Amino acid sequence: ETGVTQTPRHLVMGMTNKKSLKCEQHLGHNAMYWYKQSAKKPLELMFVYSLEERVENNSVPSRFSPECPNSSHLFLHLHTLQPEDSALYLCASSQGPGQYYGYTFGSGTRLTVV
Amino acid sequence: AQKITQTQPGMFVQEKEAVTLDCTYDTSDQSYGLFWYKQPSSGEMIFLIYQGSYDEQNATEGRYSLNFQKARKSANLVISASQLGDSAMYFCAMRGEPFLAGGGADGLTFGKGTHLIIQP
Helix, strand or coil: CCCEEEECCEEEECCCCEEEEEEEECCCCCEEEEEEECCCCCCEEEEEEECCEEEEECCCCCCEEEEEEECCEEEEEEECCCHHHCEEEEEEEECCCCCCCCCEECCCEEEEEC | CCEEECCCCEEEEECCCCEEECCEEECCCCCCEEEEEEECCCCCCEEEEEEECCCCCCCEECCEEEEEECCCCEEEEEECCCCHHHCEEEEEEEECCCHHHCCCCCCCEECCCEEEEEEC
16 A cells, blocks of 8 residues: 555546645655646646645646645645646655655546546 | 656567666756656556666666666666566656755656556
């Protein structure tokens, strides 16, 4: 069982809905990440949190809003999404920002926007 | 900026054969880490192997080994004695020096992946 848990596993939402994705890790890691995985595209880094502070935001549209209330939890709040936002959203954590640390990934939330 | 290139979109391999998945990278960081992940159809990304840029020996983890050629900026994954359960997407990724250390990125950069199918 992965140390990073994502809920829900699947989500279908309309373009006017508001929903949230949740990620939880119990590995004692200090950094957490949101990635978007679309068909035929590389994984795209969306947000990086290190010690609960946002370190990096790769020009993600404002309809995606992250929240990191503590080092164990990460949320991605969604509102007024577009059909092209349909993708697999992966959460990951790592011990720190250094180049020696790999990630532990969750199983992802498969999002469909209708 | 960092870039990972995986030139094999898909591969078919007979069971029990060895397979090499190609990965080249580009970075201006002096210190970096290279990673391989496996993603089965369930979606979870599973860590396979890590190679540090200053490691003198190639990394090995069970049936996985990483053929690291620093001068060529190459980090190919070798799977020995492939099994049906090895069928999955495989991603090469790298991580450079973090922002606070003067690096250019603070996350893993992934290639587009290789879809490996093991045939009986």
